Amino acid sequence: xxxxxxxxxxxxxxxxxxxxxxxxxxxxxxxxxxxxxxxxxxxxxxxxxxxxxxxxxxxxxxxxxxxxxxxxxxxxxxxxxxxxxxxxxxxxxxxxxxxxxxxxxxxxxxxxxxxxxxxxxxxxxxxxxxxxxxxxxxxxx
Numbered sequence: 001x002x003x004x005x006x007x008x009x010x011x012x013x014x015x016x017x018x019x020x021x022x023x024x025x026x027x028x029x030x031x032x033x034x035x036x037x038x039x040x041x042x043x044x045x046x047x048x049x050x051x052x053x054x055x056x057x058x059x060x061x062x063x064x065x066x067x068x069x070x071x072x073x074x075x076x077x078x079x080x081x082x083x084x085x086x087x088x089x090x091x092x093x094x095x096x097x098x099x100x101x102x103x104x105x106x107x108x109x110x111x112x113x114x115x116x117x118x119x120x121x122x123x124x125x126x127x128x129x130x131x132x133x134x135x136x137x138x139x140x141x
Contacts, residue, residue: 016076039059051072052073055114064089
């Protein structure tokens with residue numbers, strides 16, 4: 001009896017791993033498609049009781065959102081869907097008021113603000129690295 005429960009638990013764990021990898025591959029495919037269009041900002045909002053959300057925002061060189069995709073749900077069967085609510089807006093100008101005016105849910109709002117914050121942090125890191133390279137190149141040997 002105990003062995004049966006143990007084997008069932010292992011089978012469920014293996015099934016969860018396989019299905020999780022399947023979902024990750026589908027998500028990676030969407031990110032790759034969006035990266036062929038422009039840069040991609042990714043925001044996430046974890047849900048404990050409510051469903052979580054992952055928001056993909058494809059932006060042009062001026063940080064204008066040209067396409068949005070969202071993955072919402074509590075299971076591994078959640079898939080990316082077109083999310084036009086923020087298209088046409090500037091990623092750097094997103095704030096809570098703008099998102100609420102576009103009718104975003106609480107989880108979508110958190111994911112959108114997370115995408116903006118992560119993108120700004122990434123850009124600051126890139127600028128810092130560029131400054132360090134310039135300083136290193138300017139130092140005499």
